[in-house]
Each structure stands twice: as structure tokens, then as C-alpha cells.
Amino acid sequence: MVTQTFEIDIAVGNQSVSGTLLSPPARLPGVLFVHGWGASQQPDLDQARELAGLGCICLTFDLRGHARDSAQQQVVTREDNLRDLLTAYDLLAAHQHVDPQMIAVVGSSYGAYLATILTMLRPVKWLSLRVPALYEDSNWDTPKAKLERVALAQYRRRSLAPGENLALHACTRFEGDVLLVESENDDFVPPATIRNYRHAFAHVHSMTYRIIDGADHGLTSKTCQKAYSSVLINWATEMIAGERRGR
Structure with a gap:
């Protein structure tokens, strides 16, 4: 962790000695994790622990319709999960030790889709998207579980202009740093x-793009899980350390 350094004088009787006081920054970066549809916060905890060890305050959580609230899965909408x-986000940003201008959002699949929309509504400095899903803007208030899967799969194979989709439009407005991770053998989020x-x-400060070789959508392979974790932690370390050096 980068520290703040202060040169001080330490009084000793009627004299003084020179000292250097080192302390952590008054405010720390915050990292918010958003899991995918049908998943939970559990897979994010290992990465969150690593980033916490680097001097970040991390928050993982379960979207409604998942984990202990799985009974709601058939009725929860995208609007519900965006809320x-x-x-x-607001809970993390309000934490007394978080710098609200230094927040990263790490999303996977459905969570990555929601994370892009979040960037239009809240300040986000760093955005990590693993296999970001894409949904039509229509039927926003239809329960997520009831969206037509065949039509959705066809939609994701289309070439779309940013003006044709809310999430893509949000991406055009984002000016921070981006990590975009693709799975080589993804059956749900195609290369298109x-x-x-x-x-x-088009207007980001930096773009890092990686493909996890041999990976499926859910990273079921331990090897692929480790590869993704390595990519994420290395990117986050570079971004956060670079920001602190610049301050």
C-alpha cells in the first residue's frame, strides 16, 4: 500500500530530533463486485480478499433472486437488480474510509451488464467486465427469468451500434479504465x-482486453478460474498503484 510521508520534528526536552511519519492514505479505493445471473457473491470473495490486502475496501453482495432470496428469482426484474x-454502491461510497472518487466495479455476465448502466448513474473510475451479457432494452420490467432465451441468443449474435442498446450507450460515455475479459468457449456470450x-x-482512458483460453462462460475449470483471478488482480494492482503514484 502506498503511504503518505511527513517530515516532522520530535521534541526531546529543549531540543528536537528529525523524524519521518508514514501513514496510509486518509481515503482508500473501494471495489464493488456484481455477480452473474444464477450465481452469488461466493465466487467473488477470493478476489475481494486479495484486493483488500492491497489496500482496498471491497464489497460483495447477492442480488435479489439469488442465494437466500432465490425464491424471488422468477419475479425479479432488471430494474429490481439495478436498484x-x-x-x-451507495453503501460502499458512504463508508468513512472510502474515497468516492476512486471506486472500481467488477462485474460478471449479467452483473457486468448492470455495471455498465451503473456508470451512467454513479461515478465509477475503474470498470472490469467479465463475459458481459447483453439484453434488449424492451421488456425492462419483465421478470429476468422469463425473457425469451432463443430470441436473446439471436440478439447477442448481432452487430449493434451503441445507440441501439442502453448498456452499449453507457459504454460510450465511460471515460475511465476498462478491463474486458472474454471466455474462449463461451456458449452464452458470443464473440459478437x-x-x-x-x-x-470509444472514449475510455485505457482498455485492457483478455481472452481466457479454454474457458467456458461460468469458469468451471479451476485452471481458468486462476487465470481470470490473475488477470483481474494484476489489472487492479496496476490501476490503483498508478492512481496513487499520480496523487
Whole structure:
């Protein structure tokens, strides 16, 4: 962790000695994790612990319709889950030790989709998207579980302009740093969707794009899980350390 350094004088009787006081920054970066549809916060905890060890304050949470609230899965909408995400963000940003201008959001699949929309509603400095899903803007208030899967799969194979989709439009407005991670053998988010996201990030400060070789959508392989964790932690370390050096 980068520290603040102060040169001080230490009084000793009627004299003084020189000293250097080192302390952690008054405010720390915050990292908010958003899991995918049908998942939970559990897979995010290992990465959160690593980033906490680097001097970040991390928050993971379960979207409604998941984990202990799985009974709601058939009725929860994208609007409901976006409200969950906004509330979690506000909780993290209000933490006494978090710098609200230094917040990263790490999303996977459905959570990555919601994270892009979040960037239009709250300040986000760093945005990590693993296999970001894409949904039509229509039927926003339809329960997520009841969206037509065949039509959705066809939609994700289309080449879309940012003006045709809310999430892609959000990407065009984002000016921070982005990590975009694709799975080589993804059956749910095809390469066309990833290309749409890549093209939409036209005004970002930096873009890091990685493919996890041999990975499926859910990272069921331990090897692929470790590969993704390595990519995420290395990127986050570079971004956060670089920001602190610049301050």
C-alpha cells in the first residue's frame, strides 16, 4: 500500500530530533463486485480478499433472486437488480474510509451488464467486465427469468451500434479504465457481443482486453478460474498503484 510521508520534528526536552511519519492514505479505493445471473457473491470473495490486502475496501453482495432470496428469482426484474446495485454502491461510497472518487466495479455476465448502466448513474473510475451479457432494452420490467432465451441468443449474435442498446450507450460515455475479459468457449456470450462492447468503449482512458483460453462462460475449470483471478488482480494492482503514484 502506498503511504503518505511527513517530515516532522520530535521534541526531546529543549531540543528536537528529525523524524519521518508514514501513514496510509486518509481515503482508500473501494471495489464493488456484481455477480452473474444464477450465481452469488461466493465466487467473488477470493478476489475481494486479495484486493483488500492491497489496500482496498471491497464489497460483495447477492442480488435479489439469488442465494437466500432465490425464491424471488422468477419475479425479479432488471430494474429490481439495478436498484440492488445502486444501493450497494451507495453503501460502499458512504463508508468513512472510502474515497468516492476512486471506486472500481467488477462485474460478471449479467452483473457486468448492470455495471455498465451503473456508470451512467454513479461515478465509477475503474470498470472490469467479465463475459458481459447483453439484453434488449424492451421488456425492462419483465421478470429476468422469463425473457425469451432463443430470441436473446439471436440478439447477442448481432452487430449493434451503441445507440441501439442502453448498456452499449453507457459504454460510450465511460471515460475511465476498462478491463474486458472474454471466455474462449463461451456458449452464452458470443464473440459478437464482446465486439459490440469493445467498439462501444470509444472514449475510455485505457482498455485492457483478455481472452481466457479454454474457458467456458461460468469458469468451471479451476485452471481458468486462476487465470481470470490473475488477470483481474494484476489489472487492479496496476490501476490503483498508478492512481496513487499520480496523487
